[in-house]
Amino acid sequence: MNELEKQKVEILLVEDNPDDAALTIRTLKKHNLANNLRHLEDGQEALDFLYDEINPIPRLILLDLKMPRVDGIEVLRKIKSDPVKRTIPVVILTSSREDRDIVESYNLGVNAYVVKPVEFDQFVKAVTDMGLFWLILNQSPLHR
Template identity: 55%
Template sequence: MAEAGRLILLVEDDPDHELLTIRALKKSNIANDIRVARDGEEAIEMLFGANAIKPQVILLDLKLPKVEGLEVLRRIRESDLTRMLPVVVLTSSDEERDLVRSYQLGVNSYIRKPVNFTDFAEATRQLGMYWLVLNEAPPLS
């Protein structure tokens, strides 16, 4: 796995949500490198492939093409290499079963994406501040 750093893995298939998330993080002075996987298959490749990355936090959408987000989360939690990586579900899903299943699979946090940009930007700012500044993550070695 690549050297652990202050890397964020954003798993998001909606280009507008991708841009809003990145913009909100940068506007909040979160200077971490952000890698984007645009479907679940790409996320799995980025985490387990030949050039695997070790992000400080994974922001995971649930409704993804190819491999859904819950399956990505399941694979993250079943591997010794990635089990302890912080995973935040950032989704527009308001289905209780997605919330419950995410926690059953070991998600660290579940956040519903606010509909309007101002609220979305503020939620992303708070998320970035907590997971990248305040939270003390376990060692990833």
């Protein structure tokens, strides 16, 4: 990976379901938000990516909760207890509407918790709004 590529990772999508990942990427693409997106398929891959010095620090992490090997909660815990990485905005993007997941995520310091709607229109809206907000509107201390 060269320096140029390193610059280009803006969104880190951690999602084990390929369909959900495809729909999410498609939606982001439609709004030109997925140009610098890296898709990883479980929590372990995400941690490996984040803790490899070679890789750039992403501007937004979209994190699914229920994944093989290391789940989303664990990844969130690691990120938010890291003195440097905890400033990366993390948005949980999940099917779970369970109270305990929401409560635990917020306790760990998640930046947003979005439930994936079943209806496609709403799904598209949710992903679009999220991408626009975190990548365009939001200011992060890491990328000034």
